[in-house]
Amino acid sequence: MGGDMKIYSIFNSIDGEINHFGQGTFSTFIRMAGCNLQCSWCDTKYAQDSNEGSEVNIRTIMKRVKSIGCRKVTITGGEPLMQGEELKKLIGALSHEGFKITIETNGTQPPDGMPGVSSWIVDYKMPSSGMMHHMMDDRGFLALGPNDFIKFVITDKPDYNVAVDKYEKLKKLKLRARVAFSPGAKGMFSPYQPIIAKVIQWIKNDKLFDIIINLQLHRLVEINEEK
């Protein structure tokens, strides 16, 4: 069934982020260890380093996911596409068993050649992350389908302005994926609510009513990740 993957944790919770099946859907999370970025406001710093993960065989991952019993799986990280070949095998095993799969990825490489994924959630990093220059070519975002999402994390007005420019440019180029603006605090201990209200107001002022607001539900209700 394939080799080992670097896994940080496998746990079940509500899916707090935007995805094709809806925020609040129960999901089994497979959090991969290792990331090729270092976003300034990263809320999963513990999963950035692949050395923090355990090597787990795909067969063992499948056993654990099946034992949890939830039919939806969210693969996240870290950055899942860093383990591309093994990830393909894991997707194959999950889709063979009929799991609904969503994958969160950081926008540095196109999620090509991975049938079996119901919905991709692809970040577009904004200036406050310090990682915007690592984003893939627009073609990678334009290749996404109508069940996929591009997620812009917005921590301030400059982020918002850049996100709107990008959104309008991609829209003119016939973007098919849906777009979500995700208000984000600048650090784990920064207040979250004020930026939510601001981003909603900015969108209303600009009448950009096709944009979806992504609220991190797990953060609002303070659900902690299990390991």
Ligand code: SF4
């Ligand atoms: S891409 Fe995700 S995991 Fe990687 S540093 Fe940025 S927020 Fe953290």
